[in-house]
Amino acid sequence: MAMYGSKVFQDWIYREIGDSxxxxxxxxxxxxxxxxxLVMYFLFRINTSYFKYRSLKHREVLEWIWTIVxxxxxxxxxxxSVRNLYLMNHIGEPKWSFKAVGHQWYWTYEFTNKKYDQVVLESYMDNLDSDEFKYRLLDVDQRMVAPVNTQMRVLVSSVDVLHSFALPSCMLKIDAIPGRMTQTPLLIxxxxxxxxxxxxxCGVNHSFMPIVVEFIPMDVFxxxxxVTGD
Incomplete structure (x- = not known):
C-alpha cells in the first residue's frame, strides 16, 4: 500500500495487468x-532565428508531415491500449466469484461456502478501540478473503447511490451502479x-468506507x- 511520504506508485500484486x-x-x-x-525546441528556434518566412503561405510536405506523424x-x-483493455475485461473461466455491494457507508461481500450456502459479510470501518495495530481510516472489522493463483470474477453493484470499488494494488477500480451488475477478472x-x-x-461519509481484501494460499482459503458461515 502507499505509505506516508512515498514518491512512487503502490506495489501491485496483479502481476499480468500491473506489468502491462x-x-x-x-x-x-x-x-x-x-x-x-520537440515543440519547445521549435518555438525556441523560431523566436531566436533571424530567418523568418513571413510571406510563406503553405508547404505541402510540411503539412503532410505534421498530419501523418x-x-x-x-x-x-x-x-x-486495446491490449490492456482486453486483459482488464477478459473474464476467462473463473474458479471462484464473489460480489461486492456498496451501501451508505459500508461494503457487503456475498459468496458461497463449501456447503453452497450463501454467506454475506458486512464490512465496516474499524473504530481502532483494540490494542492491535491497524491503519487509521483503512482497516475494517471484517476483511474479505480470497485465494491466490486462482482466476476469480469480482461482481460489483450498489443498493443506494453510485460507489466505486477500488483496490490500487490489484489494479482494480470498478463502479458500483445501483440496479446494475458489473464484473471484472482478478488473478493475484x-x-x-x-x-x-x-x-x-457517495455522501457525507464517503471517506469512511474502506475496502480490505486479504489474499491467502488456496489450502488456507x-x-x-x-468455518465461514457456520
Missing part, C-alpha cells in the same frame, strides 16, 4: 516528454493484504471457507 499498465505508462510518458521537448503516434499508442499471484477505498463521491 506500468510499461504502457512509461511508454506514454516517454512519448509525451519527446513531443513537449501524430496519426502514427496515436496508432502506436492504440495497440497496447502472491499473498498479502490490499487496502482500498470507495473512489466515487479452503479452511477459511469451512
Amino acid at each position: 499498465l506500468n510499461s504502457f505508462y512509461h511508454y506514454m510518458m516517454l512519448v509525451a516528454v519527446f513531443i513537449v521537448c 501524430p496519426m502514427v503516434i496515436l496508432a502506436v499508442l492504440w495497440v497496447p 499471484d502472491k499473498s498479502g493484504v490490499c487496502y482500498g477505498q470507495c473512489s466515487e463521491l 479452503l479452511k477459511w471457507l469451512d
